[in-house]
Amino acid sequence: MNVQNPSQQFSVNDAPSAKQPRAVHTQPGAPTPVLHGIDLVMDYNATSRSTIQPGQPPALNHANFLVGEGERVAIMGPSGSGKSTLLHVLAGITKPTTGRVMFRGADIDRISEAERTRLRRQAFGFVFQSGQLLPELPAVENVALPLMLSGMPYREATDRALSWLDRIGLRHLMFSRPGEMSGGQMQRVAIARALCVNPAIIFADEPTGALDQNTGRDVMQLLMAAAAANNAAVVLVTHDPNIAAFCGRTVHMRDGIVLDAANQRMGGAMPAAVGAVPVGPGSSFPRNPSQGVAR
Numbered sequence: 001m002n003v004q005n006p007s008q009q010f011s012v013n014d015a016p017s018a019k020q021p022r023a024v025h026t027q028p029g030a031p032t033p034v035l036h037g038i039d040l041v042m043d044y045n046a047t048s049r050s051t052i053q054p055g056q057p058p059a060l061n062h063a064n065f066l067v068g069e070g071e072r073v074a075i076m077g078p079s080g081s082g083k084s085t086l087l088h089v090l091a092g093i094t095k096p097t098t099g100r101v102m103f104r105g106a107d108i109d110r111i112s113e114a115e116r117t118r119l120r121r122q123a124f125g126f127v128f129q130s131g132q133l134l135p136e137l138p139a140v141e142n143v144a145l146p147l148m149l150s151g152m153p154y155r156e157a158t159d160r161a162l163s164w165l166d167r168i169g170l171r172h173l174m175f176s177r178p179g180e181m182s183g184g185q186m187q188r189v190a191i192a193r194a195l196c197v198n199p200a201i202i203f204a205d206e207p208t209g210a211l212d213q214n215t216g217r218d219v220m221q222l223l224m225a226a227a228a229a230n231n232a233a234v235v236l237v238t239h240d241p242n243i244a245a246f247c248g249r250t251v252h253m254r255d256g257i258v259l260d261a262a263n264q265r266m267g268g269a270m271p272a273a274v275g276a277v278p279v280g281p282g283s284s285f286p287r288n289p290s291q292g293v294a295r
């Protein structure tokens with residue numbers, strides 16, 4: 001068994017190499033891990049000059065979290081328990097005070113900021129509660145934006161974006177700006193934007209929080225179908241058990257701790273059968289837009 005050396009610099013375009021085997025364990029039948037947060041501590045006291053009271057417990061308190069390729073995991077817990085912080089740390093948006101985040105065997109804290117940005121753009125998709133679309137751009141350009149930021153020419157990016165708008169049934173809104181769309185339509189466009197890079201993982205923070213129940217259910221169905229069609233994992237923060245029910249597994253958080261036996265057992269151990277797989281051209285996950293959502 002070959003496992004990536006976690007201290008190795010990770011480049012999104014480097015060929016994978018697997019040199020230093022490590023003692024690891026697997027659970028029979030478990031999906032191949034894609035993302036692993038290990039012993040994560042996030043102490044905003046240590047990183048910010050904001051109005052936090054001294055002595056306030058850390059937002060993440062030695063949390064462990066594991067998601068497999070194509071797996072859907074919901075994170076639930078009371079307000080302030082650390083759900084969004086965990087999501088942001090896992091996605092490389094926020095650097096933890098201590099602990100490691102491994103993406104396909106590579107430590108995302110040991111890569112340069114530029115590489116981390118590329119990783120976020122090419123391997124991760126994001127769907128938030130609202131306000132994520134740029135108000136001045138039409139739908140087609142909003143969807144195409146992550147592709148263009150990754151260097152894809154305008155024509156190719158907007159063609160691909162259009163194929164995604166087609167798949168989600170919103171081609172007719174290609175020139176509409178977010179202010180001219182309903183909340184559900186905006187979330188569908190946001191899902192198309194998250195999926196159009198063919199990400200390995202979709203991070204969704206209360207993606208239906210601003211929608212009525214029926215629209216929220218439709219949006220979740222679309223999100224899950226699109227993710228499944230691309231074998232993208234989903235990490236979803238929600239307060240709503242009906243939304244969590246779309247996921248195969250729910251973990252609960254309290255006081256910065258992930259209360260999930262499977263995740264806690266994995267703490268400190270690197271999952272097996274993980275090589276550092278590059279994202280971008282040559283990636284192992286599908287990049288062909290024709291492999292998109294089943295309508």
Ligand SMILES: Nc1ncnc2c1ncn2[C@@H]1O[C@H](COP(=O)(O)OP(=O)(O)OP(=O)(O)O)[C@@H](O)[C@H]1O
Pocket residue numbers: 044048050052059077078079080081082083084085086
């Ligand atoms: N940028 C920040 N600076 C300082 N403290 C923060 C910051 N973000 C979050 N916190 C604190 O960290 C703790 C966890 O917050 P977080 O937003 O992760 O919780 P949550 O479970 O997502 O809550 P909610 O369900 O209300 O969104 C809270 O005590 C919060 O006040």
